[in-house]
Amino acid sequence: MSHSLTVIMKLNLLKLVEHNKIYPKDSIVYFYIKKNVKGENMSENKLKFYDFVNVYEFTCELPGSKKTVQFKPVTTAQIKRLLTYENETNYVIQEQALDDLISSTVLSDDFDINEQYIYDRMFLLIEIRKKTKGEVLEFQITCPECNSQSLNRVNLDNLEIKQLEDNSNRIVELGDKIKVHLRHMKRKHQKEDIKPQLFSKRMTDTQQAYMFQVAFHACAIDKIETPNGIDENIPMKDRVFFIEQIPMGYMEVLKEEIDNMSFGWKLQNKVKCNHCSFNFVEEIPIQQNFFS
Ligand SMILES: [Zn+2]
Numbered sequence: 358m359s360h361s362l363t364v365i366m367k368l369n370l371l372k373l374v375e376h377n378k379i380y381p382k383d384s385i386v387y388f389y390i391k392k393n394v395k396g397e398n399m400s401e402n403k404l405k406f407y408d409f410v411n412v413y414e415f416t417c418e419l420p421g422s423k424k425t426v427q428f429k430p431v432t433t434a435q436i437k438r439l440l441t442y443e444n445e446t447n448y449v450i451q452e453q454a455l456d457d458l459i460s461s462t463v464l465s466d467d468f469d470i471n472e473q474y475i476y477d478r479m480f481l482l483i484e485i486r487k488k489t490k491g492e493v494l495e496f497q498i499t500c501p502e503c504n505s506q507s508l509n510r511v512n513l514d515n516l517e518i519k520q521l522e523d524n525s526n527r528i529v530e531l532g533d534k535i536k537v538h539l540r541h542m543k544r545k546h547q548k549e550d551i552k553p554q555l556f557s558k559r560m561t562d563t564q565q566a567y568m569f570q571v572a573f574h575a576c577a578i579d580k581i582e583t584p585n586g587i588d589e590n591i592p593m594k595d596r597v598f599f600i601e602q603i604p605m606g607y608m609e610v611l612k613e614e615i616d617n618m619s620f621g622w623k624l625q626n627k628v629k630c631n632h633c634s635f636n637f638v639e640e641i642p643i644q645q646n647f648f649s
Pocket residue numbers: 500501502503504505630631632633634635
C-alpha cells in the first residue's frame with residue numbers, strides 16, 4: 358500500500374471536528390472561521406502593516422503535472438481553522454480538510470485541487486510545510502531490532518524526488534486471461550471512489566486500514582481486459598469485488614505495480630540504531646509535528 362497516502366491519513370492536524378458539526382454554512386463557527394480566514398474582521402481603515410503581511414510567496418514545480426504552483430506559507434488563522442477538525446476520525450473528511458488547507462495556500466488562479474495527481478498533492482503539502490516551519494523534521498523512531506526509541510532528524514530538502522516520466526496507464530497482466538489497466542490517480546478519482554461511509558465508526562483501526570488499502574487499490578483500476586472484452590467505467594463496488602476476489606498472488610503483483618507508479622518525495626529514510634547499530638528504513642512520519 359502506498360505509504361505516502363497512509364501518512365496523509367494519519368496527519369495529526371487533520372483530526373478535526375465532525376464534518377456536519379463544523380461545515381453547515383449557517384453555523385456560527387463557520388461564520389467565525391470565514392471571517393477570520395478571509396480577513397473580513399480587519400480594521401476598516403487600512404493600517405500601515407497590512408502591506409507587509411501575506412507577502413511571502415514561493416513556487417515549486419510539481420513532479421507529476423510539471424506545472425509550477427505559487428503558494429504562501431500556512432498562517433495561524435489556517436491552523437486555527439484546521440483545529441476545528443481536531444476530533445475528526447474519518448479518514449475521508451481528514452483528507453478534505455487537507456484539500457482546504459492546500460487550496461487556501463495556493464495562489465495560482467488555475468489551481469484545482471481535484472485535478473492534482475495524488476502524489477503531486479502530497480509533494481505540494483511537504484513544500485508548504487517546508488516554507489511554513491522549515492526543512493527540518495524531528496520524530497521518534499523505534500528500532501525494530503532492540504525496540505529502543507530515539508529522536509531522528511531529517512532535512513526534508515535532502516530527500517530525493519522521483520519524477521513522473523509517463524502519465525499513461527500501466528497495464529498489468531494477471532495470468533494469461535486478465536489485464537488490468539491502472540491509472541495515475543488524481544484527487545478527483547479518490548473523491549469519486551472513496552466516500553466517508555466506507556469508514557464507519559464501528560470499524561476497528563485494523564478494519565479501517567484494510568478498507569483503506571482495498572479502496573486505494575480499487576481506485577487505481579481504470580479498465581479490466583479479459584477474453585470477453587474490456588470493461589470501462591466500472592462501478593467502485595465491482596472494482597472492490599475484483600480486488601477482494603482475485604488470488605493473493607495476483608494481488609501482490611497489482612499492489613507492486615501501483616506502488617511503482619508513485620512519485621514525488623521519497624519518504625523512506627535510512628536509519629542506524631544508536632543502541633544496537635541495526636540499520637533499517639523508516640518511513641518519514643509526516644504526521645508528527647507537521648505543521649504544529
Ligand atoms: Zn536497536
